[in-house]
Amino acid sequence: MKIQRKFQIIALLLLTAVSITCILISRNISINIIKQQITNNLINTIQSRTNHIETLLGEYKGLTKTLATEITFRDALNENIFRAQRIDEVIQRIKTIIETHEEIDRISILDKEGIIIASSREGTGIDKSTHEIFLKGREGVFIGDLHLSLFTNKYVLSISTPISLNKQFAGVLMINFDVDKELFQITTNRTGLGETGEAYLVNKDGYMISPSRFIDEILLKQKIDLRDLEYFEPSDTLPKEDVDIHRDYRGIEVLSVHTHIPEMTWHLIAQIDTKEAFAPVIQLTITLILIFVIILFITIFISSFASRTITRPLRRLHEGTEEITKGNLDYKVGTTSPDEVGQLSRAFDEMTVNLKKSREELEEYSKNLEKKVEERTRDLEIDISKRKKVEEQLEKLVRIDSLTGCYNRRYGLELLDRQIKLSHRSKSPLLLAFLDIDGFKAINDTFGHEEGDEVLKEVVKLFKSTLREIDIICRMGGDEFLLIFPDSSLQDASLIKERINKNLTKLNHSLKKLYKIELSVGFSCYDPVNPQPMDELIRVADKKMYEEKKKKE
Numbered sequence: 001m002k003i004q005r006k007f008q009i010i011a012l013l014l015l016t017a018v019s020i021t022c023i024l025i026s027r028n029i030s031i032n033i034i035k036q037q038i039t040n041n042l043i044n045t046i047q048s049r050t051n052h053i054e055t056l057l058g059e060y061k062g063l064t065k066t067l068a069t070e071i072t073f074r075d076a077l078n079e080n081i082f083r084a085q086r087i088d089e090v091i092q093r094i095k096t097i098i099e100t101h102e103e104i105d106r107i108s109i110l111d112k113e114g115i116i117i118a119s120s121r122e123g124t125g126i127d128k129s130t131h132e133i134f135l136k137g138r139e140g141v142f143i144g145d146l147h148l149s150l151f152t153n154k155y156v157l158s159i160s161t162p163i164s165l166n167k168q169f170a171g172v173l174m175i176n177f178d179v180d181k182e183l184f185q186i187t188t189n190r191t192g193l194g195e196t197g198e199a200y201l202v203n204k205d206g207y208m209i210s211p212s213r214f215i216d217e218i219l220l221k222q223k224i225d226l227r228d229l230e231y232f233e234p235s236d237t238l239p240k241e242d243v244d245i246h247r248d249y250r251g252i253e254v255l256s257v258h259t260h261i262p263e264m265t266w267h268l269i270a271q272i273d274t275k276e277a278f279a280p281v282i283q284l285t286i287t288l289i290l291i292f293v294i295i296l297f298i299t300i301f302i303s304s305f306a307s308r309t310i311t312r313p314l315r316r317l318h319e320g321t322e323e324i325t326k327g328n329l330d331y332k333v334g335t336t337s338p339d340e341v342g343q344l345s346r347a348f349d350e351m352t353v354n355l356k357k358s359r360e361e362l363e364e365y366s367k368n369l370e371k372k373v374e375e376r377t378r379d380l381e382i383d384i385s386k387r388k389k390v391e392e393q394l395e396k397l398v399r400i401d402s403l404t405g406c407y408n409r410r411y412g413l414e415l416l417d418r419q420i421k422l423s424h425r426s427k428s429p430l431l432l433a434f435l436d437i438d439g440f441k442a443i444n445d446t447f448g449h450e451e452g453d454e455v456l457k458e459v460v461k462l463f464k465s466t467l468r469e470i471d472i473i474c475r476m477g478g479d480e481f482l483l484i485f486p487d488s489s490l491q492d493a494s495l496i497k498e499r500i501n502k503n504l505t506k507l508n509h510s511l512k513k514l515y516k517i518e519l520s521v522g523f524s525c526y527d528p529v530n531p532q533p534m535d536e537l538i539r540v541a542d543k544k545m546y547e548e549k550k551k552k553e
Helices: 003-068 071-075 083-100 132-137 183-187 279-325 340-399 409-426 440-447 449-466 490-511 534-552
Strands: 104-111 116-119 142-148 155-165 168-178 198-202 244-247 253-261 266-273 430-438 472-477 480-486 518-526
Touching (some): 003 142, 003 155, 003 168, 003 183, 003 253, 003 279, 071 155, 083 104, 104 155, 132 142, 183 198, 340 409, 409 472, 409 518, 430 440, 430 449, 430 490, 430 534, 440 449, 449 472, 449 480, 490 518, 518 534
Antiparallel strands (some): 104 116, 104 168, 142 155, 198 266, 244 253, 253 266, 430 518
């Protein structure tokens, strides 16, 4: 890579690192500032709505309590007054109250037994004695849960209070307030909440009990998870904690806070979409990126000009050194520049003079060295060839039986141990055969040891032609052999024995000797489920081999 390019890359990397750092710092500061502003705004909003709701509930309670003290409602429960008269009077009074208070949806009077004796709607005679609104209303002013009225199909808030007659409990006044008239007006007020903000109420069971800005008919249907919301206690000063960012009931990421309305065990939640809240941050980020791009182009221009100024004498020096690399050691690359580049070029001239002298000496020495290297290489090749032959012979002596060419006893037992371990790991059977040549001593005694050696060689050839490539042949000593059959069991033993005997018959027929080569064989099998030691496997196979030999006698 050229110096000019390196200079430009370093300048760009430095500018990029500084710019990205500035953008990230500015963005984080902006996010924190905006988040704190939104937090303060949401908390102010929720405090205002909470105070308004608590004031409204207080007014409802005060109105209910005041009406319960009116003579008309008390007379309605006075049994000393003619029933028809007192009922007509209280019904008339109820109608007057509803006409002057549009927020009231229904007024009912319950006697001390919990029976509705008068109501602005249907329902006279209904027993409310087991309802919470009656039981709690006997003790004092009680605000019930927001619910859907069966008579008007409107969402209402029931408030009850006791009616006393001669300082004795006589009944309960129950008023249903239409939450659409005032309560929902408070929660659906969008002031200070932007285009995507909203405030809504959640009851103690976690269900929304006020309208949503975005979804219709959601009351008492939408479950809200309060665990992810930032909670604060209303106070004169704003809390220092930021609101948490989480996904709301719509699955949209929002900034949200909530507070508790103790009297009603309600939660008031105020939130705004993060997309709207952090829109200024996105705009700021875009602006900073545009500034970065402009500065980037300016930096590229300045760095290109500076790098060309610096690298121009270096390129002249490079042109001279290329002549030297081509072998022209008489070429002079010196420049008159007094700076470091000029000093470097003059040093190159001195170097070429010394290099020319050294090259002449090196060429002479190289000629002599090549001759010596050729002589040493021939000697080394001979030594390596001899060493390989010796290693091959040693390997053969260690593992191979010198007479028959199969594995010897020591290496055969080593292979058997490996196969047993492999069989144990793979959970596969391993078949073992122990063989002995019948009458081998008689062949040696009658025909000589050389004839006996030939018999051993023919038997090994028989094994190699009969068995699989993966099967292992070992000479245990004398005329005894050990055959190892991986992935085979005792069920395969009869087939293996049959193939050996069949090929043995062919071998005797082709040899046309005065004697016959016969084999006695015993099998044993390694079971990975019930493993046996190696010595025990060999002992079992050897025992079965001798049992077969005795049968032949």
